[in-house]
Amino acid sequence: MSRRVTIADVATLAGVHPGTVSRALNLKTQDQVNIETAGRVRAAAKQLGYTPNSIARGLRTSSSMTIGVIIPDLTNPIFPPIVRGIDSYLAPRGYSPVVVNTDGSDATERLLFDSLVQRQVDGFIFATGHAGPSIAGEAYKRGIHAVMVNRDSRGVPYPAVVGDDAQGIRESLEHLAALGHRRLVHLAGPSTFSTSQVRAEAFAAGCRELGLDGAIVPTSAYSVDEGQRAMDEVLASSAGRPTAIVAGNDLLALGVYHSLRRHGLRCPDDVSVVGFNDMPFAGDFQPAMTTVRTPHFQLGSESARILLDQIDDSGSTPVRLVLPVELIVRASTGPVR
Structure with missing residues (x-):
């Protein structure tokens, strides 16, 4: 040998x-x-x-050279680019990410968090931001290094790296208003997620400022099935059909597509649709989806950078890094007939 x-x-x-x-x-x-x-x-x-030899280095520095990355749903297309961004920064510096998936379950998140703590990871990157009590809050009380990515936990003073969700919603509303749309509905994500809250608040504020008639319909998950269910509910409502939908993410928007087809309606002729995230293949949908592009790879790499800076300097001041987003106009939005 x-x-x-x-x-x-x-x-x-x-x-x-x-x-x-x-x-x-x-x-x-x-x-x-x-x-x-x-x-x-x-x-x-x-x-x-x-x-x-990362093991030998870890023994010299009292470090495991691993970072726990807690993801809520690895089947959601936005998270793989975030993980790739995290790894792109950690790997050249001798660190390895340990990625776990909670499937949106608080109980599973608790078990995985405890397991990673027992493995003595050097810190955490949380993509599971909640508005209420969370694992991130407990980690902070225990003095564990961590950074929030894509979502933050309001009230937990950890550093966070997020996209400018409010600006993305504002640009979506301005685009639709310029096309003549006045009756809009926002399909909001789960109310416990910071992203859902920020986007819903931005939708309500933007509609007031632009003089638009806007309604918010909550969903229980960022999923295609929930998007279809919520849009079925909107179309069955006596309030009348909106001319445009601003979805909380691309999966909800794809569910809207399914609902419209089921009801014999066409996008954008009958209803325009805007998504959020610009997930892979959004441009290949029929019709190609107008959506807000978020720099997911950069979200991951920046969160890893901030975490390692925090590990090197425990006295560093927590930061909230907001990265710019961009409205990508495609074929799912058009003028009001």
Whole structure:
């Protein structure tokens, strides 16, 4: 069995001290080594096939070199890009994400959180923001490093990285108003999620400011089935049919598509539809979906960056980073007939 290549082997080949190898191959300390020496070290490491021993490093630093990432629903297309963004920042720095899926269950989230704490992860990235009591609140009280991503937990002073949801809703309303729409409905996500609250509040405020007749219909999940159920309810209402729907996310909007077809209505001829998130393949729907594009990969990478900064400097001030979003206009919106 071949022997594992060590830092000492790399140092011998590069003609430097083992400590220099350690600094040159660590992104946090590589600036302490001059460019020529660092290049020689990297060439030696590549020639020997050296890979850093994260376990040994963890023992030196009292760190597991792992980060717990708690996701509410991995089948939701927005979360894989977020996880990819997280990993893109962690991996080059020797950290590994441990991704778990709660399926939207508070009980499952509790079990997974406890399991990851027992594994001694160095911190958490929570994508499961709740408006009420949450695991994030408990983690904060226990002094655990964490960052919220995509959603935040109101009242828990953790750093958060989110998209500018309010601006996305505002741009959607301005777009529809310019097309002549005045009677709109917002299909809101679950009321316990911060994203649902922000988007619903922005819809109500935008309708007031633009002089639009807007109604909000709650849903119990960000899902296609809930979108169809809610739209069936809207169409059965005596309040009359709206000319446009602003959905809380693309899955709800896709459910609206199904409901319209079921009732013999056409999009956008009879009802225009706007989604939120610009999930993969939204442009391939029939019709291609007008939606708000959120930079999910960047949400993930920025949340990982802020978490590692927090781990390195426990006294750092929590930040709330709001990334810009963009309305992508496609074929699901059109002028009022």
